[in-house]
Amino acid sequence: MIRFITRTIFKNKALWSWPAIVLLFVLAIMYWGDIAAAQNSYSFSVQVGDLNLSAAMVMSQIIGLITLVCIIGFPNHFSQNLKSERSSLILSKPISRSDFFFSDLAAVSIVAVAYTLITLLLLAIMLAIKAAIFPFQFFLGILLFLPLLILTYYITIVLFLTITNSYLAGAILGWFITSLSAGLLKIEKLIDLFGIESELFRYFMVALSYIIPSAGGVEELLKQIYSGGFSALDGGLLAFILVSCLPLGLLSLYIFRKKEF
Amino acid sequence: MILKAENITKAYKSSADAFRLKIDDFVIEEGSFTAILGPNGSGKSTFLKVILDLLFADTGHITLMGKSHKNKESRVKLSYLPENFSLPKNFTVREVLQSFAGLKKSPPENLDLRIEELADAFDVNYLDKKVKGLSKGMTQITALMNTFLSDDQFYILDEPFNGLDAVKKKGIMDYIFHLQDKRNISILITTHILSDIDKTCDHLHLIKDGQIIEEASKSELQDQFDTVESFYLHHFENKEPITS
Numbered sequence: 462m463i464r465f466i467t468r469t470i471f472k473n474k475a476l477w478s479w480p481a482i483v484l485l486f487v488l489a490i491m492y493w494g495d496i497a498a499a500q501n502s503y504s505f506s507v508q509v510g511d512l513n514l515s516a517a518m519v520m521s522q523i524i525g526l527i528t529l530v531c532i533i534g535f536p537n538h539f540s541q542n543l544k545s546e547r548s549s550l551i552l553s554k555p556i557s558r559s560d561f562f563f564s565d566l567a568a569v570s571i572v573a574v575a576y577t578l579i580t581l582l583l584l585a586i587m588l589a590i591k592a593a594i595f596p597f598q599f600f601l602g603i604l605l606f607l608p609l610l611i612l613t614y615y616i617t618i619v620l621f622l623t624i625t626n627s628y629l630a631g632a633i634l635g636w637f638i639t640s641l642s643a644g645l646l647k648i649e650k651l652i653d654l655f656g657i658e659s660e661l662f663r664y665f666m667v668a669l670s671y672i673i674p675s676a677g678g679v680e681e682l683l684k685q686i687y688s689g690g691f692s693a694l695d696g697g698l699l700a701f702i703l704v705s706c707l708p709l710g711l712l713s714l715y716i717f718r719k720k721e722f
Numbered sequence: 723m724i725l726k727a728e729n730i731t732k733a734y735k736s737s738a739d740a741f742r743l744k745i746d747d748f749v750i751e752e753g754s755f756t757a758i759l760g761p762n763g764s765g766k767s768t769f770l771k772v773i774l775d776l777l778f779a780d781t782g783h784i785t786l787m788g789k790s791h792k793n794k795e796s797r798v799k800l801s802y803l804p805e806n807f808s809l810p811k812n813f814t815v816r817e818v819l820q821s822f823a824g825l826k827k828s829p830p831e832n833l834d835l836r837i838e839e840l841a842d843a844f845d846v847n848y849l850d851k852k853v854k855g856l857s858k859g860m861t862q863i864t865a866l867m868n869t870f871l872s873d874d875q876f877y878i879l880d881e882p883f884n885g886l887d888a889v890k891k892k893g894i895m896d897y898i899f900h901l902q903d904k905r906n907i908s909i910l911i912t913t914h915i916l917s918d919i920d921k922t923c924d925h926l927h928l929i930k931d932g933q934i935i936e937e938a939s940k941s942e943l944q945d946q947f948d949t950v951e952s953f954y955l956h957h958f959e960n961k962e963p964i965t966s
Contacts, residue, residue, distance in 0.1 A: 465821045472812045545776075546808035550868075553774050553802035553878075554825040555794045722776045 462556055466538060466568035475534035476576070482526050483580045487587045496591035503598035503690040505588060516599065517687035521680070524607060527580075528676075531611045532636045535569055536618045540628035548722040558718045566710075569615055573608035580607070602686035606679050609702070613674035614639045616706055620713040623720065642705070643677030645670035671705055678702040723785070724876050724908045725750040725773065730782035732772055732932075743768050743932040745782070750876075750925075753906040755898075757919050759954055760929035766912040767805055767880050769929070774802055774878070787876065798827050803869040805880040805912075811854040815846070815864050818853060819871055826872050840867050843897055845890075858885040866894060870901070879911045883918055891918060898922075916951040926950065928957050 470476065490496065495508040499516070507514045541547055542565070551561060581600050588594050618635030625631060644651060648666045657663070678698055685693045725748070732743040743765045750756050758766050771777040773784055775791050789796035809818050819837050823829040830836045841849055844863055848856065856864065862885045869877060877898075883891050895918070901907045913919060926943060928936040936957055938946075947953040 462825055464824055468813075468817070468821055469810055472810070541808065541810070544808055546804065546806045549771065549774070549776050549802070549804040550807055550809075550822065551825060552776055553797060553800065553804075554822075555797045555827050556825060557794045560794070721778055722771070 462551075462560055462564035463567050463571070465551075466542070466565055467571050469538045469541075470535070470568060470572045471575075473534050473537055475537065476530065476572070478530045478534070479527050479576045480579045480583070482530065483523065483583050486523060487583045490587055491590065494591075496588055496594075498592050498594045503596045503602075504687055505592060505594060505596060505599075515687070517684055520603070520683070520687065524610065524680075524683070527607070528610065528614065531573070532614055532618065532632055535611070535615055536622055536628055536632050536635070539565060539619060540622055540626075540631065543622060543626060545722045552722060558720070559714065562714050562717050565619075566612070566615075570608055570612060573611045574604070577604055577607045598686060598690040602683060602691070606683050606686070610676055610679040610683075613642070613676040613679060613702070613706060616674050616710045616713065620709050620716070623713055623716050639674055639676045642670070642673045642675040643680065645673060646675060646677040646681065671701075672708045673705060674709060675702045675705040678705065723749060724752055724754075724787060725910070726785045727773065728783050730769075730772060730784065731780045732768060732777060733780055741765070741768075741932060743772065745769060745934060748927070748934070750908055750910055752875075752908055753902065754925055755902070755909045755919075755923050756911070756925040756927070757923045757950075758910070758912045758927045758929055759916070759950070760912075761958060762914075764929045765932040766929055768932070770802070770878055770880050770910070770912065774800075799875040800878065801869045801872060801874045801876075802878045803865055803880060803882050805884065807865050809853045809861065809864060809868075812852060814850050814852050815856070815867075816849040818864060819849075819868055822868050823871050830872055836871060837867075840871060844893060859887065859890065862886055863890065870897065873905065874907070875905070876908045877910070879909065881913055882911065883913060883915055895922065916949070916954055920950045923950065926953065928954065930958070 490507060490509070493509060497506045497508060497513075499505050504516045506516060507519050542551065542561075548561075552558065556564075581603060585595065585600065588596070614635060617639045618631045621634040621638075622628065622631030625634075645666065648670055649663075652663055652666065679702055682694060682698060682702070685695060727745055727748040730743065730745040730748075734741045741763075758769065760766050768777060772779045773786065773791060774797070784791040786796035787799060810821070813821065816837060819840075820833060823833055837849065841847070844867055846863060846867065848860060853861065853864065862882075866882060869879070869882075882894065886894070898907075898909060899922075902909075911919065911923075924940045926938050927934050938953065943950065943953050947956065
């Protein structure tokens, strides 16, 4: 099942934009830009003309684009497989609904890691040619947390796809709800900023931050790695991200197991 | 016994026209060729989907290959061709067959050779053509190849001859007979085209408004009616005089 879904996702041309975006960036920097090694061993800066951009700033823009590509591309196969015409072919084989669900998550993870490896390979070539550096912790951070970032969005998208049976509704609602996690990460500060005094509201928002997969948390982790390597990594935040993926993930599984095709 | 369904009910409450499937007792023996016939919307496909646990029955119990139909192991030696199916459009026919065969617990040994053999049997010369470029008949043949690719014991075919010409239909039927002779397979089929199963079925069930209203064996049928069509029309033909 994992092989079937992986094959389907690799044939999704929308997702090819991911390595294409990175390739364009690398070619642009090779031709017009330059790379300077940072003082620490886990970062670098990109120079384009007079501009000197930190790795954190550049990567956050590239990862933003990659996330957008994934939100558009990844749900496509799942929405196709959810249709009665396809699912009846799959589920009439000795495959349970749980096998189907977990195989899908595994296949998406495999493809996300594969495309991340291509991304890292392209970046490594650029950094080696332009600055002769290999920031290992930077690469390891991206390898671990970029697929996790995509999964946080994908879990929410799968939930809404399963409920609505609509690719568009799944992708838009999944993106919107998961994006709220960045705000929820700083909810205490936001509540103080807006002067909201209701304790009930505070508790509700904190509870919500544990329910929505924390894409904002993953972005925060990546920033920590860009600035201070793995020694700066907040283990508590990592645990919070993993916990936040469970409620909607389990809810999706529950609804999927009850779904008729 | 290949299949036994007892006291099955399934109701659709949300639809404007409420529908209720009610099957009291339905059995398929090993090596049999059973057909379910009935008008559009009579519940044929719904019943097949309930058997496969694609739709959940409200009540009743189904045993498939000796196991509860809820157990995925009950589908290890089963193949199903749905009436409406969707194959991955950017796959070639060969890739479709390889991918779906991979979903079986034990895909056929020497899969590529098996695909070639099946392509010969079904007169298919478009294995490397993408699904999106296939005609309706070619897509149907691809789905049939997918159904017969694994060496299964029980085949559930929902309107398998949709979009096929007479020559192709005969080819498929010949292949099914060949499998019955070779491996004593069991077939459960639904079709609108009664002549397709006229001489092949050894058990017939007529279904109307979700209930089996009549069943007959081949010998019973031959005693009373010449053809399956006569049997069908006897039960379903509108006997009201046509008034202008």
